[in-house]
Amino acid sequence: MPQLNGGDGDDLGANDELIAFKDEGEQEEKRNVSAERDLDDVKSSLVNESESSSDSEADRRPKPDPDLESRARHSQLFEEALRRQQDGGGLFQPSPYVGYPFFMIPDLGNLCSPYLTNGALTTSARTYLPFQWPLLDVPGRSAIRDSATPTHLSNNMPVVQHPHMTHLHPLLSYSPEAFSPQRASPGFSPDTGMSRTPHAACYPVSPGGMPGVQWFLSTSGAHPQSSIPHPAIVPTGQDECDLCPSLPDAQQEKEDEKKPHIKKPLNAFMLYMREERPKVVAQCKVKESATINQILGQRWHSLSKEEQAKYYELARKERLLHSKLYPGWSARDNYGKKKKRKRAKSETLLEGKTPFRGTRESTCLIHDRVDHTFIHCCVLTKLTSR
DNA sequence: TTGCCTTTGAAGAAT
DNA sequence: ATTCTTCAAAGGCAA
Numbered sequence: 001m002p003q004l005n006g007g008d009g010d011d012l013g014a015n016d017e018l019i020a021f022k023d024e025g026e027q028e029e030k031r032n033v034s035a036e037r038d039l040d041d042v043k044s045s046l047v048n049e050s051e052s053s054s055d056s057e058a059d060r061r062p063k064p065d066p067d068l069e070s071r072a073r074h075s076q077l078f079e080e081a082l083r084r085q086q087d088g089g090g091l092f093q094p095s096p097y098v099g100y101p102f103f104m105i106p107d108l109g110n111l112c113s114p115y116l117t118n119g120a121l122t123t124s125a126r127t128y129l130p131f132q133w134p135l136l137d138v139p140g141r142s143a144i145r146d147s148a149t150p151t152h153l154s155n156n157m158p159v160v161q162h163p164h165m166t167h168l169h170p171l172l173s174y175s176p177e178a179f180s181p182q183r184a185s186p187g188f189s190p191d192t193g194m195s196r197t198p199h200a201a202c203y204p205v206s207p208g209g210m211p212g213v214q215w216f217l218s219t220s221g222a223h224p225q226s227s228i229p230h231p232a233i234v235p236t237g238q239d240e241c242d243l244c245p246s247l248p249d250a251q252q253e254k255e256d257e258k259k260p261h262i263k264k265p266l267n268a269f270m271l272y273m274r275e276e277r278p279k280v281v282a283q284c285k286v287k288e289s290a291t292i293n294q295i296l297g298q299r300w301h302s303l304s305k306e307e308q309a310k311y312y313e314l315a316r317k318e319r320l321l322h323s324k325l326y327p328g329w330s331a332r333d334n335y336g337k338k339k340k341r342k343r344a345k346s347e348t349l350l351e352g353k354t355p356f357r358g359t360r361e362s363t364c365l366i367h368d369r370v371d372h373t374f375i376h377c378c379v380l381t382k383l384t385s386r
Numbered sequence: 387t388t389g390c391c392t393t394t395g396a397a398g399a400a401t
Numbered sequence: 402a403t404t405c406t407t408c409a410a411a412g413g414c415a416a
Contacts, residue, residue, distance in 0.1 A: 263408085263409065264396075264397085264407095264408055264409045265396085265409080266395095266409060266410075267394065267395040267396055267409075268394080268395065268396095269393070269394035269395060270393090270394075270395080270409060270410060272394090273393075273394085273410065273411080274410065274411090277410085277411070286413095287411090287412060287413065288391085288392090288411090288412065288413045288414080289391075289392070289393090289410080289411040289412045289413070290390085290391040290392040290393085290411090290412085290413080290414095291391090291392080291413090292392085292393090292411075292412085293391085293392040293393040293394090293410090293411075294392060294393065295393095296392095296393065296394090297392080297393040297394070298393095300393080300394070312395095315395080315396090319396080330397080330398075331396070331397045331398065331407080331408075331409090332397080332398055332399080332407090334407080334408060334409085335398080335399090335406085335407060335408080336407085337407095337408085
């Protein structure tokens with residue numbers, strides 16, 4: 001499959017992807033040569049345009065886009081809320097990167113328990129996010145506070161959850177469920193309702209990655225950062241931390257296999273699939289992914305160069321952001337990870353161990369349209385299966 | 387319960 | 402320099 005790889009090395013993106021056409025006649029190929037060249041030109045111009053502006057912090061902010069206009073309004077609300085917070089001594093900062101719901105939270109000591117014992121929201125539990133999340137119709141903070149009062153599930157896990165949170169669907173570049181109740185740091189004791197370890201989970205936070213941006217990945221206690229997992233990170237329910245004493249080799253190896261793993265950024269086609277899959281499912285009444293992917297593959301080839309260029313540009317930004325979030329990450333890091341994880345899981349089952357994977361803790365933010373702020377909620381889920 | 391299927395593209399390893 | 406391999410997503414299905 002022909003591919004050009006003339007990356008500029010600056011933004012780590014393969015800026016000059018070529019669309020490859022398979023199983024097509026010679027004439028078709030000739031026709032595509034010029035099409036590929038055109039697409040290449042489009043991509044190059046996109047890349048140059050993007051790169052020429054990539055040095056500027058301001059330019060990393062979202063540009064006017066008809067698709068984003070509604071979100072721009074949200075952004076405005078966010079900026080206003082931010083200013084109010086800062087005027088009031090708040091330390092929140094907006095993220096210049098709009099593709100991910102960054103949370104700039106300086107003091108997260110009780111982020112995961114944002115409510116006081118009486119169920120009221122603590123001051124630091126209130127935070128803000130960039131505008132990519134959809135606005136919610138929340139009747140008012142009091143209603144949120146009432147409904148968010150901690151309750152208990154049948155397994156005695158304390159739960160703080162607002163009923164509206166189920167509507168939250170962040171526009172993530174990675175798996176949306178990264179911010180769902182199934183994604184969170186695990187070290188939570190069901191008995192005490194508190195963190196099982198002082199550092200529930202220390203996921204790789206790039207030290208020099210993005211200026212002013214940190215992913216807070218542990219929950220509370222000794223470590224200064226609290227946690228909202230990046231969508232590309234797949235926590236596994238194991239307590240891990242660089243500061244913990246190292247384990248014996250065999251055990252260490254086993255633990256390594258369970259370490260959260262940073263996923264690859266999605267390529268252009270994957271981004272296209274993510275967007276188009278629901279439409280194909282609806283149109284073709286087919287659910288089998290293999291069939292759907294075949295259809296999507298055909299549709300991908302039938303896209304115009306402009307349409308494809310949109311996804312290549314998205315993918316390039318994905319890679320750029322990913323590389324900034326995880327400067328030391330390599331695709332090689334994940335080689336064999338799938339098989340190892342599967343093997344580790346089956347070994348656990350063979351040993352007759354209950355595949356209890358700890359506790360997931362997830363967070364959500366609810367927009368309060370009354371005073372244009374966001375309210376942080378925390379959900380704890382006991383994990384016993386995959 | 388697990389792994390395969392099926393697609394394209396990116397990246398690293400191997401030749 | 403070219404080719405090969407792996408992994409990203411998704412969910413049904415066979416073993």
